[in-house]
Amino acid sequence: MSEFAVDIEYLRKKYRGGVEALAGITLQVPYGCVFGLIGPNGAGKSTMVKSLLGILRPTECRGTMLGEAIGKKAPLARVGYLPEHARFPEYLTGRQVVEYAAGLSNVARSSSRVRTEELLEKVGMSSRAHDRIGSYSKGMKQRIGLAQALVNDPVVVFLDEPTDGVDPEGRIDFKRMIAGMRDEGRTVFVNSHLLAEVEQVADRVAILTGGKIIRQGTVEELTRRGATYELKIQGSVPDQVKDWCVERKMQVAGDSITYTAENPLAMQPLIDRLRAAQVIIREMKEERFSLEDLFLSEVQRARQEAAPPALPAKKGGPS
Amino acid sequence: MRQAATVLLDSLRMLRASMLFWISIWISALVALIYASIGFTDNGISVLFGAWDINAPMLNKHSAEAEAFYLLLFTDVIARYWLGWFSLVLALISTCSIFPNFLQVGSIELALSKPISRVRLFLLKYTGGLLFVAVQTGLFCLIVFFALGFRLNEWNVTIFWAVPIITFSFSLIYCVSVFIGLVTRSTVFALLGAILFWGAILIAQWTEDTFYKMAYLMPDVGVGMDFQTGQLKEAEPDAESGLKKAYQAIHSVTQVLPKTRECTHSLKRLIKFEERDSMLTGVDLGMVLSGGDVDPQLKSAMEKYENRHSWFTIIGTSLLFELIVMGVTFGIFARRDY
Numbered sequence: 001m002s003e004f005a006v007d008i009e010y011l012r013k014k015y016r017g018g019v020e021a022l023a024g025i026t027l028q029v030p031y032g033c034v035f036g037l038i039g040p041n042g043a044g045k046s047t048m049v050k051s052l053l054g055i056l057r058p059t060e061c062r063g064t065m066l067g068e069a070i071g072k073k074a075p076l077a078r079v080g081y082l083p084e085h086a087r088f089p090e091y092l093t094g095r096q097v098v099e100y101a102a103g104l105s106n107v108a109r110s111s112s113r114v115r116t117e118e119l120l121e122k123v124g125m126s127s128r129a130h131d132r133i134g135s136y137s138k139g140m141k142q143r144i145g146l147a148q149a150l151v152n153d154p155v156v157v158f159l160d161e162p163t164d165g166v167d168p169e170g171r172i173d174f175k176r177m178i179a180g181m182r183d184e185g186r187t188v189f190v191n192s193h194l195l196a197e198v199e200q201v202a203d204r205v206a207i208l209t210g211g212k213i214i215r216q217g218t219v220e221e222l223t224r225r226g227a228t229y230e231l232k233i234q235g236s237v238p239d240q241v242k243d244w245c246v247e248r249k250m251q252v253a254g255d256s257i258t259y260t261a262e263n264p265l266a267m268q269p270l271i272d273r274l275r276a277a278q279v280i281i282r283e284m285k286e287e288r289f290s291l292e293d294l295f296l297s298e299v300q301r302a303r304q305e306a307a308p309p310a311l312p313a314k315k316g317g318p319s
Numbered sequence: 320m321r322q323a324a325t326v327l328l329d330s331l332r333m334l335r336a337s338m339l340f341w342i343s344i345w346i347s348a349l350v351a352l353i354y355a356s357i358g359f360t361d362n363g364i365s366v367l368f369g370a371w372d373i374n375a376p377m378l379n380k381h382s383a384e385a386e387a388f389y390l391l392l393f394t395d396v397i398a399r400y401w402l403g404w405f406s407l408v409l410a411l412i413s414t415c416s417i418f419p420n421f422l423q424v425g426s427i428e429l430a431l432s433k434p435i436s437r438v439r440l441f442l443l444k445y446t447g448g449l450l451f452v453a454v455q456t457g458l459f460c461l462i463v464f465f466a467l468g469f470r471l472n473e474w475n476v477t478i479f480w481a482v483p484i485i486t487f488s489f490s491l492i493y494c495v496s497v498f499i500g501l502v503t504r505s506t507v508f509a510l511l512g513a514i515l516f517w518g519a520i521l522i523a524q525w526t527e528d529t530f531y532k533m534a535y536l537m538p539d540v541g542v543g544m545d546f547q548t549g550q551l552k553e554a555e556p557d558a559e560s561g562l563k564k565a566y567q568a569i570h571s572v573t574q575v576l577p578k579t580r581e582c583t584h585s586l587k588r589l590i591k592f593e594e595r596d597s598m599l600t601g602v603d604l605g606m607v608l609s610g611g612d613v614d615p616q617l618k619s620a621m622e623k624y625e626n627r628h629s630w631f632t633i634i635g636t637s638l639l640f641e642l643i644v645m646g647v648t649f650g651i652f653a654r655r656d657y
Contacts (some may be wrong), residue, residue, distance in 0.1 A: 101429070106321050
């Protein structure tokens, strides 16, 4: 059996109008992790998830999900899904929505009842479970959506923009619940454009833009590109130290010196030099790359690479 | 089985949540109760369980005409006009939104992400829409069954043929509504399209019916029409060959169309009254009410007219039409990206 819950060897989707939503991607999601798929709007995040779940038909697809070929219906019995903008029939109550999902997933009636009650409790909707969906707020609908995604005790859960329209308190709850799913051994696949949230909750991340995965790895790996160190001293930087810093491409401004390095070891010679010059060091702080920094720089780079080269100016034309 | 039960239960919940469903059920029950309230006295008919007496000696409680009147009232009036028309319009209005709503973004994904095949999901959802009519007609037939039992001591289960026949008749329009709803994802277009289609096939069926009467029924009873004066005249059974040709041409065209009207009319052939059939076959409500003995030539011509279409023509060709429309609709549903 594959060590990956989702193992996409090659996935391509070209819509009838000619738009290539996924330009041949490769992606692996290990069992038991929280995987964040991030990308700008229209990057192809939802298309990818829908391709895995058979909601749309990929143009070309090789790979497995839960050990079976992508596109087969059988593994979906062990998959949960909360779509973006989930819409539940307004004539159903919250409890009925969860029971409906259980029925479609072939969960036995007896276990479905117990599981439904457990999940309604877990998502904080027990007291409103008998009310019709039409009377719920967006956040409540999302909570019911999460409960229906978990009713079949899934191995993999796909959450497409799960905190969209949810209030700050609800977002904290969602993050807690996602962490809880990981603790239960589930693989959670989160599609989101809220980078800070993904960074807080995901173990592994992939950046998708223009239908291509441009980076993937653990959050630590991706943000380990170094850090910016800022060192502040009392008074201004002495000239001999300043020259030394400029030679090493350190930025000196007034009483502060900043330097981008792999680790704090690179700052030690500077500290030695400052101490030798009897300069008092007031503080040193480390600012690591966030997922947002990485995302912005990678998306920017991808766009520049994708942009057509500038045409040379015609001779005699306007300058 | 669990999945089928889930989708059908959901359809029932959807119906229960629809105001129009309850209005339709209540009107149905009311019509059936009014029918059940009709009784016969020594002087004629009593309506609303004796609250209102109508003096009609011909339909007194001892006459055979009274029994025929009561039975034909169901097969020729209530089944044709209430079940075959008004209740179907209400059903169409209530169900035309099922597929457009189901296909909305955020809704269809939930169903398709479950381990259920698209063909099963489609058929179950489609069947769920037909429940509207089946439940309503079933309730109606139950009341009529007891009414006939208590009034005429006629405990006749063939009454329940109305459930599959009326549901099938509805499905012929509903499949068009589903097709349009699937293509356009619009409830309004689904409803308007289905009603326009229904209107068109009804015109075709009426035309066929009228031409049959002029080409065959009237000559069979020795009556023809003078098209210059518009007056009836005596005619030989083999006369009017031009009309017969015209009828054959119209019949060929209507052959491929679904026959909602003919389906409802066929109920008269399916609802059997063992001991009273000879009294009812080839007779309509008007003939009963006109009193006197029915002319055997007219009765025979009417019988021929009622049975002019084979079961294949009525059910077979309609079923074929439905299967083709359903096949195309399912093809779109199955291949589409959501």
